[in-house]
Amino acid sequence: MTLDDMVGRHGSWLEAGTNEGPVISSRIRLARNIEEYSFSDWASEDDKLLIWERASSVFESMEDSFICWGMGETSSLDKEILFERHLISQELAIKEKGCGVFVSPNECLSIMINEEDHIRIQSLQPGLNLKAAWLAADQMDDQLESELTYAFSPKLGYLTSCPSNVGTGMRASVMLHLPGLVLMEEMDPIINGISKIGLAVRGMWGEGTEAAGNMFQISNQITLGRREDEIIDHLEQIVLELIEHENNARIRLMNDRALVIEDHVARAFGVLSNARMVTSSEALNLLSTLRLGLDLDMINQFSRKEIDTLFIAIQPAHLQKLENKDLKPEERDIVRAEMLRNFMDHATENDGSD
Amino acid sequence: MKCESCQKEEATIHLTQVIDGTVKKLNLCQVCAQKNGIDLNSPISITDVLLGLGAQMQSTSPSATEFDLSCSRCQMTRTEFKKRARLGCPECYNAFMGELSSLTKAMHHSGQHMGKIPARQGNKTRITAQIAALQKELKASIIKEQYEVAANLRDKIKALKESVQSLENGESNDT
Ligand SMILES: [Zn+2]
Ligand SMILES: [Zn+2]
Numbered sequence: 001m002t003l004d005d006m007v008g009r010h011g012s013w014l015e016a017g018t019n020e021g022p023v024i025s026s027r028i029r030l031a032r033n034i035e036e037y038s039f040s041d042w043a044s045e046d047d048k049l050l051i052w053e054r055a056s057s058v059f060e061s062m063e064d065s066f067i068c069w070g071m072g073e074t075s076s077l078d079k080e081i082l083f084e085r086h087l088i089s090q091e092l093a094i095k096e097k098g099c100g101v102f103v104s105p106n107e108c109l110s111i112m113i114n115e116e117d118h119i120r121i122q123s124l125q126p127g128l129n130l131k132a133a134w135l136a137a138d139q140m141d142d143q144l145e146s147e148l149t150y151a152f153s154p155k156l157g158y159l160t161s162c163p164s165n166v167g168t169g170m171r172a173s174v175m176l177h178l179p180g181l182v183l184m185e186e187m188d189p190i191i192n193g194i195s196k197i198g199l200a201v202r203g204m205w206g207e208g209t210e211a212a213g214n215m216f217q218i219s220n221q222i223t224l225g226r227r228e229d230e231i232i233d234h235l236e237q238i239v240l241e242l243i244e245h246e247n248n249a250r251i252r253l254m255n256d257r258a259l260v261i262e263d264h265v266a267r268a269f270g271v272l273s274n275a276r277m278v279t280s281s282e283a284l285n286l287l288s289t290l291r292l293g294l295d296l297d298m299i300n301q302f303s304r305k306e307i308d309t310l311f312i313a314i315q316p317a318h319l320q321k322l323e324n325k326d327l328k329p330e331e332r333d334i335v336r337a338e339m340l341r342n343f344m345d346h347a348t349e350n351d352g353s354d
Numbered sequence: 355m356k357c358e359s360c361q362k363e364e365a366t367i368h369l370t371q372v373i374d375g376t377v378k379k380l381n382l383c384q385v386c387a388q389k390n391g392i393d394l395n396s397p398i399s400i401t402d403v404l405l406g407l408g409a410q411m412q413s414t415s416p417s418a419t420e421f422d423l424s425c426s427r428c429q430m431t432r433t434e435f436k437k438r439a440r441l442g443c444p445e446c447y448n449a450f451m452g453e454l455s456s457l458t459k460a461m462h463h464s465g466q467h468m469g470k471i472p473a474r475q476g477n478k479t480r481i482t483a484q485i486a487a488l489q490k491e492l493k494a495s496i497i498k499e500q501y502e503v504a505a506n507l508r509d510k511i512k513a514l515k516e517s518v519q520s521l522e523n524g525e526s527n528d529t
Contacts, residue, residue, distance in 0.1 A: 035444060038428045042442040116440070142473070150472050151444035154479045156458065157467030159444045163458055166447075168469035198463075225464020 003078050006085070006107070007313075007321045021295055022246045023239070024175040024215065024308060025126055027086075028133040028232075030141055031160045031169035032119040033151040039161035040099075040114040048098030048114050055113045058147045059102050066104055066111075072097035077326075080317035086124065091115055109140055116161050117169075119144060128239060130172050130232045138228075157224060167224030172232050174239045175204065179214040179292045180249035181242075183261075187216075190245070198222045199238060204284075204311075213284030213311060218242065250296065265293030273344040277333040283314045283340065301347040310343065357383035425449035478521050485514050 033039060034054070037047045052070070059066050069082065071092060079093040088101050092115040099114040112120040121144075123137035151159040158169035165171070181187045191201045204215040218239060220231050253261055268289035271278075278286070291307045293299045312318060319335050320327050327335060357365045363383030423432040430442030432450060441447065447454060459465050466486050471479055488511050495503040 033444065038443040039441060041440065042428060042430060138470070141470075145472050145474065149474055152472050152475060152479075153444075153447065153467070154471075154475075154482050155466060156447060157469060159447055161440045163441065163454055164461055166458060167462065167464075167467050170469070222462045222464075224458055224462035225466055226468055228469050230468075 003081055003321065007081060007318050022177050022180075022243050023128045024177055025124055026128055026130045026133050027125075027171075027173045027175070028121075028123045028130065028137040029171045029173075030119075030121040030137050030158075031117040031165045031171075032121070032141065032144070032158060033160065034118050035149045035151045037118065040116065040118055041161070043114075045098065051118050052098045052100065052113055054148065055102075055111075055119065055144075058144055059111075061147075062143060064104060066102040066109075068100060068102050070097070070100040071095045072099075074100075077317055077320060081321055084312055084315040084317050087122075088112060089115060089120075109136060111140065111144075117165075119148075128174060128236065128243075130174065130236055134172070134228060134232055164221070165223050168226070168228050168231065170223060170228055170231060171219050172235050173202075173217045173219035174235065176216050176218060176239070176242060176246070177214055177288065177291060178216055178242070178246050179288055180246045180253055182214045183253060184249045186245070186249060190242070194218065194238065197238070199235065212281050213288040215284075215288070215311075250292075254296065261292070261296065262298055264289050265296075265298050268293070269299065269344070272340045273348070274341070275337045277330070278314075278337040278340060279329075279333055280314055280316065280336065283336060284311065286340075287311055287314075302343075306343070306347075310340070314339065355381050357381065357386050359383070359386035359389075423449065478518060481514050481518050481521070485511055485518075488514070 034051060037043050037051055040048065040051075043051070056068070059068070069078070069088075071079065074082075076093075079088070082088040082101065082103075083090060083093050085107065087103055087107060087110045089112065092099060092101065092112050095114065099112075101113070102111045103109070108124050110122045110124075112122070121137050121140050123133040123140070125133040125136075153159055157167040158165075160166050160169050178187065181190060194201055198221050200219050200221050202217045202219070204212060204217065218235065220235055222231070226234075268286040272283075272286050272290065287307055287310055290299070290302075291304060294302070294304055294307065313322075314336050316327075316329075316332055319332050319339070322339075323335055355365045357363045358381050360383060363385065365381035365383055367382045367384065367387040424430060425442055425446045426449065427445035428442035430446055430449075432453075435441060435446065435450060441450070455465055467483070468487060468490075471483055488507050492504055492507040492511065495501075495507060
């Protein structure tokens with residue numbers, strides 16, 4: 001499988017169930033380091049290459065075939081695509097030789113080598129499914145550990161490059177679509193409240209990104225002193241509360257401002273069907289509105305999955321890969337508008353079919 | 355509460371930070387927080403605040419570099435660690451144990467790992483972890499005044515401690 005095959009489809013972690021509503025996906029990340037080397041950005045070039053080779057040989061011996069991208073020999077466009085698909089971090093993308101990623105064919109598992117830590121296992125699942133994501137990450141962890149001796153202290157747990165990750169080395173997160181709370185202007189107090197109970201709120205593409213398209217990632221900050229299942233249960237409980245808040249906000253919106261929401265959705269529909277130039281942030285916001293319209297049964301021409309796929313397909317690197325050439329930002333806006341118009345045309349053809 | 359920096363505006367930002375190994379609370383107004391490089395729009399990670407601010411304050415005091423501790427295995431210095439907010443190698447956790455233990459306590463409100471243990475870690479680690487978990491349960495049962503449960507837990511802990519002792523006497527079992 002190559003990236004060309006990948007851009008045309010969606011990772012199976014995007015295959016949201018039918019009742020998920022505001023939930024997009026669940027993610028578990030484990031940070032691990034090999035005992036005998038310095039942490040990645042303090043290690044010598046030779047050591048980094050050794051770490052890369054040792055990790056590679058473990059993957060070669062596994063039954064499942066993983067796809068591998070070494071950052072030294074991957075083009076910057078391909079790196080961007082991997083980033084847009086949530087398979088690598090921005091931090092890994094700027095790295096070179098000795099750093100890279102192993103990705104499972106369905107894109108649910110990706111293992112970064114020599115990012116902030118020697119090994120970063122990421123496990124993605126559609127919908128609210130942290131336990132399944134943990135299970136897959138835990139198994140991958142066992143497989144790697146059968147060949148590599150991890151840096152571990154009985155007191156501090158898994159030792160990581162940054163002390164904010166020691167202990168379990170685990171970050172559990174859930175991606176949520178919360179347009180109701182944003183429209184009701186209730187998101188700020190919620191973000192405040194959440195940060196007081198040891199959780200963090202981030203945008204769609206992680207640390208430092210803004211919450212475009214009303215997408216929010218909620219994750220644990222505390223990694224030491226709690227078991228993995230306790231961290232997961234706590235996060236899941238808060239996410240369920242957030243979903244309830246979001247659903248209540250939507251009910252209140254429909255009671256008080258139904259016409260305003262219908263107008264929003266209809267306008268998003270109109271712009272997506274007709275615009276000749278659309279920036280990615282405008283597209284994210286319009287798609288978010290469309291997704292809300294879908295959840296509220298105002299429109300029924302497409303599935304939630306199709307919209308979630310577009311969230312990624314309209315990103316700059318994906319567009320350029322599809323067009324097979326470098327595009328300037330204005331050119332991208334034109335291609336993006338074309339793609340969205342095609343999607344809307346196709347969708348309206350199906351109108352009323354079910 | 356007034357801002358601690360300008361003493362004029364109302365403090366709306368409340369931070370916890372570690373300076374020289376002690377945890378301090380800092381209350382700032384919006385303007386002063388931004389002056390200190392705290393971006394309020396992007397949710398900040400606790401470490402950014404803890405280490406970032408700590409490093410800034412440190413660099414203004416001339417005595418900071420006088421006794422610069424360093425890790426014997428990877429040679430990272432304490433100043434460097436504070437600047438980068440990342441450690442050099444696993445041994446750094448021992449080298450900088452003083453400030454790290456207050457830092458991890460401030461971040462995680464705990465100093466004891468309770469989660470997964472790698473299979474290669476051997477029996478001693480496993481039992482030590484079990485003891486730590488039981489001690490946590492013991493504390494909880496005493497608070498709830500469940501003395502029978504507590505007595506049971508105490509017995510279990512005692513038995514486990516004895517088995518650690520015997521492992522230590524015959525080290526060969528632990529490899
Ligand atoms: Zn002030
Ligand atoms: Zn070190």
